[in-house]
Amino acid sequence: MIKKPDIAVLYHIFYEDSCELVCQELQALHIYDPFFLFNICAETPEKITISKTLKAFFPNCFIITTSNIGKDIGAKFALFKLFLQLEIQADFLLFLHDKKSLQALKSSTWKNDLLRIVSAEGIQNTIEIFEKNEACGIVGAKEYVIKEPFENNELIASNGKILHRLLKEYNINLASYEFVAGTMFWARALPLKSFFSQYDPLEIRKTLEDGNVIDNFSGTITHSWERLLNWIITGNGYNIKGI
Amino acid sequence: MMIPLKQYFTVSPSLLLSYGNNTSSMSEMINLNIFLNDPRLLTSVFFTKVSSLKNNYIFSLSNNLVRDNNILKDILPKLYLLSALNLVSKKNEIIIPIFFDLPNKSEIINTDIITSYFRAQGFENVELPFFDYYNTKDGIQNKERCSFFIYPSNSQSNTNHLFLDKPTEQNLSHLTIIAFEEEISDSGLFDELIHQIINFAGNNLISLTLDDLSKYYIEKEVFEEEEKLWKNRVLLYKNFLSLSKRVQQKEYYEVLKWYHNEYENLPLWYKRFGHIVKVLMGKRSFRSLFSDNVKKYKD
Numbered sequence: 166m167i168k169k170p171d172i173a174v175l176y177h178i179f180y181e182d183s184c185e186l187v188c189q190e191l192q193a194l195h196i197y198d199p200f201f202l203f204n205i206c207a208e209t210p211e212k213i214t215i216s217k218t219l220k221a222f223f224p225n226c227f228i229i230t231t232s233n234i235g236k237d238i239g240a241k242f243a244l245f246k247l248f249l250q251l252e253i254q255a256d257f258l259l260f261l262h263d264k265k266s267l268q269a270l271k272s273s274t275w276k277n278d279l280l281r282i283v284s285a286e287g288i289q290n291t292i293e294i295f296e297k298n299e300a301c302g303i304v305g306a307k308e309y310v311i312k313e314p315f316e317n318n319e320l321i322a323s324n325g326k327i328l329h330r331l332l333k334e335y336n337i338n339l340a341s342y343e344f345v346a347g348t349m350f351w352a353r354a355l356p357l358k359s360f361f362s363q364y365d366p367l368e369i370r371k372t373l374e375d376g377n378v379i380d381n382f383s384g385t386i387t388h389s390w391e392r393l394l395n396w397i398i399t400g401n402g403y404n405i406k407g408i
Numbered sequence: 409m410m411i412p413l414k415q416y417f418t419v420s421p422s423l424l425l426s427y428g429n430n431t432s433s434m435s436e437m438i439n440l441n442i443f444l445n446d447p448r449l450l451t452s453v454f455f456t457k458v459s460s461l462k463n464n465y466i467f468s469l470s471n472n473l474v475r476d477n478n479i480l481k482d483i484l485p486k487l488y489l490l491s492a493l494n495l496v497s498k499k500n501e502i503i504i505p506i507f508f509d510l511p512n513k514s515e516i517i518n519t520d521i522i523t524s525y526f527r528a529q530g531f532e533n534v535e536l537p538f539f540d541y542y543n544t545k546d547g548i549q550n551k552e553r554c555s556f557f558i559y560p561s562n563s564q565s566n567t568n569h570l571f572l573d574k575p576t577e578q579n580l581s582h583l584t585i586i587a588f589e590e591e592i593s594d595s596g597l598f599d600e601l602i603h604q605i606i607n608f609a610g611n612n613l614i615s616l617t618l619d620d621l622s623k624y625y626i627e628k629e630v631f632e633e634e635e636k637l638w639k640n641r642v643l644l645y646k647n648f649l650s651l652s653k654r655v656q657q658k659e660y661y662e663v664l665k666w667y668h669n670e671y672e673n674l675p676l677w678y679k680r681f682g683h684i685v686k687v688l689m690g691k692r693s694f695r696s697l698f699s700d701n702v703k704k705y706k707d
């Protein structure tokens with residue numbers, strides 16, 4: 166009998182109307198019997214109803230409520246701290262959130278593309294990739310595996326300066342500046358566990374911006390960590406595969 | 409004396425764990441005060457147990473946990489997670505009572521470390537009322553929004569203090585922590601004592617109408633909080649609308665610039681030749697090369 170991989174899902178919910186959709190999205194994962202860790206934003210109305218719905222669909226899930234610091238990135242830090250505290254043994258992690266990006270022109274297709282990784286086929290493909298390719302650390306939707314612009318030894322986009330500072334501060338050395346935009350991806354748990362055992366994710370969370378922060382006009386620490394969540398893994402010699 | 413209906417019954421982590429997976433004997437209606445006095449008890453098993461609770465709960469600390477800054481720094485992230493696991497924290501405010509287990513009143517506890525940690529994580533309102541385990545002769549100790557009462561083992565005479573007043577606007581958010589004279593480690597005894605207190609309360613609550621209860625106690629509080637969240641949500645969506653305009657305007661000019669750089673910069677003869685190539689590839693109608701009144705492209 167083939168052993169099923171141990172999976173933990175870290176999901177952030179911000180919108181009051183997304184819970185049922187979230188439950189549908191995760192249907193295909195049930196056969197793998199994963200650990201479900203949810204964060205509901207403190208600013209979200211109807212939290213009690215959302216919580217009851219989640220508990221009905223995922224009876225053994227863990228649910229936390231946190232303030233809107235660092236948007237989904239801050240939530241993922243809090244969820245990762247909980248993951249460590251619960252001593253969950255997982256091979257792979259799945260980072261998700263109820264992305265809407267209402268300000269973006271492409272918002273309606275963006276989420277659908279990113280969610281390809283939780284379709285039954287997407288899950289199977291991902292597990293196969295991880296099992297066959299030891300060097301693969303991240304699997305995401307292929308259209309969203311992008312490279313942070315880099316010229317003359319400089320990261321030149323709006324988050325560039327912050328990224329340089331953080332890479333130095335956390336001693337992350339990269340061969341490539343690829344990352345999965347949108348912060349929905351599968352990842353090997355080991356490099357993240359190793360990093361966040363050294364650097365407390367709640368301490369990092371403190372440094373993120375409050376509220377509905379965007380990086381369309383200037384760089385932000387939050388969006389820089391969107392990249393670094395990938396680079397923690399690729400900095401350890403792993404690569405990213407798109408599906 | 410203003411005494412609320414919100415009672416939080418004190419349990420130790422070990423008592424909580426003694427219920428195992430079966431917490432059905434403990435009513436979900438009981439609010440719990442989980443009293444933490446040993447950092448070693450904050451294990452993954454304890455967190456899993458707390459996560460499965462359907463009861464409202466707060467947690468309180470023994471002063472030995474907050475006296476030592478090193479212990480405190482170690483447990484702060486865990487205390488934060490315990491708060492985050494608690495849906496009661498939906499109001500973005502938190503009460504963490506601290507109990508002195510030694511009659512040393514001169515001791516000064518630096519609570520700034522706790523409040524600043526929680527503030528940095530987004531909990532703006534953290535209250536840390538201090539209570540003295542050794543000063544219970546007068547019955548109840550009252551702090552701003554929190555009271556503490558030790559339930560006597562042998563006599564129920566003092567329990568009259570607990571359920572005297574009707575809930576009002578003023579005492580709505582007030583909570584009372586009920587501890588027991590001796591630490592209870594047996595879940596059967598705990599259930600029995602809770603049963604006693606609840607029965608006593610039930611007899612005394614009979615004069616309250618259901619309207620009183622729903623108006624002042626549960627629904628109003630939840631409703632007010634939800635109303636506030638919805639108002640903020642409306643403002644957020646309004647903000648999204650104005651933000652969308654700015655972002656999409658920026659994206660529009662970026663697309664125009666891209667078009668200009670990629671296509672418009674090419675020489676005119678090259679662009680015209682490109683249109684002929686499009687016709688040859690079947691991507692543009694031949695007649696549209698000579699007239700603006702025919703359809704250029706297929707839908």
